[in-house]
Amino acid sequence: MPVSTMQTAMLPSLHLHPSSSRATWEPSSAPSPLLWALMSWFRKPTSSPQPPAFSSRASANICNVVLMRYGELEEGIDVLDSDGNLVGSSKIAARHALLETALTRVVLPMPILVLPPIIMSMLEKTALLQARPRLLLPVQSLVCLAAFGLALPLAISLFPQMSEIETSQLEPEIARATSSRTVVYNKGL
Secondary structure (H helix, E strand, C coil), X not given: XXXXXXXXXXXXXXXXXXXXCCEEEECXXXXXXXXXXXXXXXXXXXXXXXXXXXXXXXXXXXXXXXXXCHHHHXXXXXXXXXXXXXXXXXXXXXXXXXXXXXXXXXHCHHXXXXXXXXXXXXHCCCXXXXXXXXXHHHHHHHHHHHHHHHHHHHHHCCCCCEEEEEHHHCCHHHHHHCCCCXXXXXXXX
16 A cells, blocks of 8 residues: 555654764654654543542552462461360451451551641641741651551551451351350451
8 A cells, every 4th residue: 555645744754963873763844643643642631530549559459468368268267266276277267357458458548648648738838848848858758657657557456466256157167176156367467
């Protein structure tokens, strides 16, 4: 298929620099249709809203927990009686452990994403930071560090590390293997 003269005129052309022997690409007077479409697409602001940072982070954390601990769902996790003796391996306890861990990972980014913007919007209005704009970055770093320091213990303390579950909720073979009414399992992090 022959290329029209208009299409060839719109393609970038190869030129030699007068001061050197290097060849460079220089666009002709009008960009190619593909290049023009790409340039206009990247310049145009998106009309659809971007996914909020929290929901994307929370869903990524949930996927991470499920994918990394999928083997526990298949094989189960160890459950212990009140004396610390191994009763068996339970898939139901594994589901509870993964659910608790996933909820912990959903709560973890909340203070990190919510507190710094709120605190910084208030601090930026103070006379100290308006008079000294160079302090803005160190103050913002300290606020983010404090949010991280608050978020991790808060999220981890939602559920105990060694969680309890009633034996009546577990598999029948585990309920028969112990006389304890409840057993404990390690939730994980």
